Amino acid sequence: MKSPAPAQARIYEAAVRLFADRGTTHASVTELAQAAGLARGTIYNNVENPDSLFDEVAAALGDEMHARILQSFRATDDPALRLTRGMRFFVRRAHEEPHWGRFIVRFAFTASTMRSLLAGPPARDLRDGVAAGRYRIRPEQAPSVLAFVGSTTLAAMWLVLNGEKTWREAGSDAAELTLCAIGVAPEEARALASTDLPPLPEPADASLVDDA
Numbered sequence: 289m290k291s292p293a294p295a296q297a298r299i300y301e302a303a304v305r306l307f308a309d310r311g312t313t314h315a316s317v318t319e320l321a322q323a324a325g326l327a328r329g330t331i332y333n334n335v336e337n338p339d340s341l342f343d344e345v346a347a348a349l350g351d352e353m354h355a356r357i358l359q360s361f362r363a364t365d366d367p368a369l370r371l372t373r374g375m376r377f378f379v380r381r382a383h384e385e386p387h388w389g390r391f392i393v394r395f396a397f398t399a400s401t402m403r404s405l406l407a408g409p410p411a412r413d414l415r416d417g418v419a420a421g422r423y424r425i426r427p428e429q430a431p432s433v434l435a436f437v438g439s440t441t442l443a444a445m446w447l448v449l450n451g452e453k454t455w456r457e458a459g460s461d462a463a464e465l466t467l468c469a470i471g472v473a474p475e476e477a478r479a480l481a482s483t484d485l486p487p488l489p490e491p492a493d494a495s496l497v498d499d500a
Contacts, residue, residue, distance in 0.1 A: 296334045298324045301387075303345045308390035313342040346395065349388070352491050353378075357409050359489040367417035368472055372463035372481050374409050375441045377488050379459035382445040389445050396442055410437050417470075424471030433470060440466055459485075 302323035306315045317338050321328045335341055357377055361370050382389025411434055417423040418430075425433055444462035447453040453461075460481045467477035 295326060295330055298326060299331060299334055299341075300345050300348060303341055304349070304391045305387045307342060307345070308387050308394060311394055313395070314339070315341070349391070353381075354409060356489050356491060360486060361409070366422075366480075367413040367420060368422050368467060368476075369480050369483070371410060371413045371417065371437070372467065372483075373485060374413070375437065375444070375463045375466065376455075376459035376481075376485050378441050379444045379448055379462065380455045380485060381488065383448050383455035386449060389449050393442055393445050393449065396438065410434060414470075422472065436469065437466055 299320060302320055303315060306319060306323055307313060315323075315338075317328055317331050317335075320326075320331050320335075320338070320341075324331070331338070335344075357374050360373065360377070364370050364373070378392070382392070411430075414423070414430055414433060414437075418425060418427065440462045444453075444458040447458045448455045452458075464477045464481035467480060468474055472480070
């Protein structure tokens with residue numbers, strides 16, 4: 289999937305704000321036009337079916353975040369470091385883009401198209417970590433661990449969005465506790481979770497998610 293055209297990107301951004309603020313998965317064409325600052329005709333020209341816009345936007349968000357995280361991992365081989373950085377990227381982005389963060393927190397576990405958002409790179413890094421002996425979990429526990437990673441990341445994002453913790457505190461705590469839970473030594477878990485977090489690469493070709 290390529291990056292959306294400028295008008296479509298504005299519609300997606302407006303939809304994210306509306307969905308996140310209202311906790312709903314539907315917005316009328318008039319509401320979208322007003323929120324995006326576009327004419328109704330532009331909405332119809334860029335959205336094939338307004339009734340399926342939520343699924344379309346959710347899938348686009350997932351593809352984009354997967355691709356950006358994978359780009360950031362090109363020089364990082366350690367699956368434990370990749371896992372911690374992936375979690376912290378989500379938490380930091382919730383701080384930088386609150387509407388994006390609220391959308392993820394509200395809908396990550398309630399829409400099938402959002403479940404892949406936290407199951408792509410983390411699933412691969414979990415498999416790699418088990419194969420490398422970095423984690424002490426049984427293979428059949430992988431789905432439970434992925435649910436734990438996703439839930440912990442979402443909880444950290446919630447803490448940031450509600451002003452309970454800074455993104456650095458919440459992200460590092462979530463990553464450290466996760467690594468400890470899956471068998472990484474506490475001292476190493478703390479060190480990995482507190483390393484400097486590089487910038488999240490700008491959006492590129494979302495087909496990179498096929499590498500997950």
